[in-house]
Amino acid sequence: MNIRIKEIALVFGLVILAGCQNVSDNNDDDVANVEKDVPAVHDGMAADSQNLAQFAIGPKGEYETEDFDALKFLTAWNFSNLPQEERAKFYKETALPDATLLREYWFNVEEVTIEVAPGVFYPAWSYNGQVPGPTIRATEGDTIKIHFKNNSTKPHTAHFHGYHSAKMDGTGGDAEDKIMNPGESRIYEFKAEPFGSHVYHCHSYPVSQHISKGLYGAYIVDPKFDTRPKAAKELVMVMNGFDTDFDGENDFYAVNTKAFAYNYQPIHVKQGELVRIHLSNMLEFDTINSFHLHANFFDRYIAGTKLTPDAFTDTISMGQGERSILDVRFREKGMYMFHSHVSELAELGWAGMFVVE
């Protein structure tokens, strides 16, 4: 981490602390307005210096573009974020005789510049122009058919976690499993199974480069017979990061790409309702990532592949490629932080806020 990045980390770290001071007031603009709330100096020099420092440095800058709507991404799957006419170009459902669905997706690999922190732009490789890529969602037993086109300048694939044949692996390992050169197209087809909260990503080589550049997304398979409590709200969170100076280390971290996205725009939920988070870790370069929720506990379903929880906790750690479903009911109204409990990652962008109403 270079000195400039450390300075940004300090500023963002203070943003988090400043955000904590506003729990009593649920105005979305609070975090951006903390500089107005500098406290008066009281007795006790050291404590006041600390307070002043934490309040005097507020968030620096605003996002310059609206290239990716991190709030919409939370609840968008199967291209549901697009207007119907546009959506039909990328997603199609067909009922099959066995009462399952054929779900077809059109995936284009494109090179795009994305804003990963206010004023910080990153040359990404993307599925359909966005990082993370579009969330795929099906019911166990459905058929997934991906119409894959490489519209970029490097060879790419799509490798889905879940059951599939070797020729659909997206790794080039099978004679029929071709890595797609620039301009080439192919189809990936497989049954949606097992149920769980999975991921997909490019498996072209070096994989570390193709993942760190942004080629990944969430792939959710709902159980055919679901005995879990029904969720009132479901949220897709992909933990990621960006090496903006290309030194093999991440400089910014996030859930869903934009550093502090949910500090700028907190996630609104209702007291007592069941909120289900599909959490995955697609962070390259760092060996561990984590999720911590303040003042509440959640049921954790590892990989979402069972109908009974594996743990009841407020903090989990996951390596790259791991997933969990987190079921939480917020007990009290107010503003609650969530962030990586790897503190450095939180200070560099992987932090956000829930507003419980």
Ligand SMILES: [Cu+2]
């Ligand atoms: Cu790739």
